[in-house]
Amino acid sequence: MDNNPSADISVDLRLSVSSKAHKPTAVFPKLSKRPSEGQKKVSKLLSEILYANFSTNSKMSARKFCVGGNWKMNGDQKSIAEICKTLSGAALDPNTEVVIGCPAIYLMYARNLLPCTVGVAGQNAYKVAKGAFTGEISPSMLKDIGADWVILGHSERRAIFNESDELIAEKAEHALAEGLKVIACIGETLDEREAGKTNEVVARQMCAYAKKVRDWTNVVVAYEPVWAIGTGKTATPEQAQEVHAFLRQWLTDNISKEVSAALRIQYGGSVTAANAKELAKKPDIDGFLVGGASLKPEFVDIINARQ
Numbered sequence: 001m002d003n004n005p006s007a008d009i010s011v012d013l014r015l016s017v018s019s020k021a022h023k024p025t026a027v028f029p030k031l032s033k034r035p036s037e038g039q040k041k042v043s044k045l046l047s048e049i050l051y052a053n054f055s056t057n058s059k060m061s062a063r064k065f066c067v068g069g070n071w072k073m074n075g076d077q078k079s080i081a082e083i084c085k086t087l088s089g090a091a092l093d094p095n096t097e098v099v100i101g102c103p104a105i106y107l108m109y110a111r112n113l114l115p116c117t118v119g120v121a122g123q124n125a126y127k128v129a130k131g132a133f134t135g136e137i138s139p140s141m142l143k144d145i146g147a148d149w150v151i152l153g154h155s156e157r158r159a160i161f162n163e164s165d166e167l168i169a170e171k172a173e174h175a176l177a178e179g180l181k182v183i184a185c186i187g188e189t190l191d192e193r194e195a196g197k198t199n200e201v202v203a204r205q206m207c208a209y210a211k212k213v214r215d216w217t218n219v220v221v222a223y224e225p226v227w228a229i230g231t232g233k234t235a236t237p238e239q240a241q242e243v244h245a246f247l248r249q250w251l252t253d254n255i256s257k258e259v260s261a262a263l264r265i266q267y268g269g270s271v272t273a274a275n276a277k278e279l280a281k282k283p284d285i286d287g288f289l290v291g292g293a294s295l296k297p298e299f300v301d302i303i304n305a306r307q
């Protein structure tokens with residue numbers, strides 16, 4: 001048996017997790033004699049397998065919470081200076097990444113007023129670098145003035161400016177190629193939810209991104225049910241978690257287990273200081289994309305929701 005480690009697989013699989021190393025080890029059953037060489041080999045093999053799985057799981061919990069403020073078409077120099085002052089003076093949770101989606105014309109202004117730990121995002125960018133596209137801005141321009149992110153596919157761009165899944169995915173592809181990080185928005189309308197089509201809609205939107213995005217490292221997905229945006233009707237933590245869990249499974253099935261474990265999925269739609277803490281407790285909610293409340297001092301409490 002000693003020469004054939006697979007011959008004895010009656011090893012206790014309980015994990016012994018060292019709090020320091022976070023490395024589980026397979027535990028031998030209580031043996032009256034010292035473990036044989038074969039048993040040791042099996043134990044080592046099992047430890048490695050378990051550690052590999054455990055590492056993947058621990059990556060899931062290691063997703064850094066990410067809170068975005070989407071100011072939309074709001075603010076002027078005076079009010080932006082005030083918000084930036086509030087954020088600069090506040091104790092922001094260092095374990096939360098913060099990104100401000102600022103109107104393009106004020107991006108450089110906000111960049112200069114915000115703490116350097118806070119990222120800034122454009123709220124849109126076109127799918128090519130330059131050219132005769134009156135009124136558009138490009139990812140390289142955003143980068144040039146100090147933005148590191150862009151929000152794409154927001155439901156307002158989809159509904160008001162008729163942006164298709166395909167165009168949004170092309171924009172995401174180009175923005176990523178130019179070195180921007182992308183907050184990729186998705187979400188169903190009230191009619192779609194009531195027709196029981198939520199999963200179908202978000203899967204379709206994810207499919208479109210997946211056709212163009214090869215590397216998901218610099219992508220954060222923002223699930224924003226359209227019926228919850230600006231309406232004061234937040235999805236309950238359970239409703240949000242249900243869709244986030246569906247998205248996580250979709251990523252596992254259609255992209256990879258690794259991407260599914262690492263990709264951050266924000267929730268957006270009437271997030272306030274009052275509901276952020278409960279939403280933040282859900283295992284697949286990795287942050288928020290906040291509209292109205294990001295223009296108010298309560299945004300600090302939303303950023304710190306996990307404290």
Ligand SMILES: O=C(CO)COP(=O)(O)O
Pocket residue numbers: 070154224228229230231232268269270271289290291292293
């Ligand atoms: O659209 C949103 C963020 O992108 C959410 O807006 P509200 O937080 O105002 O509902």
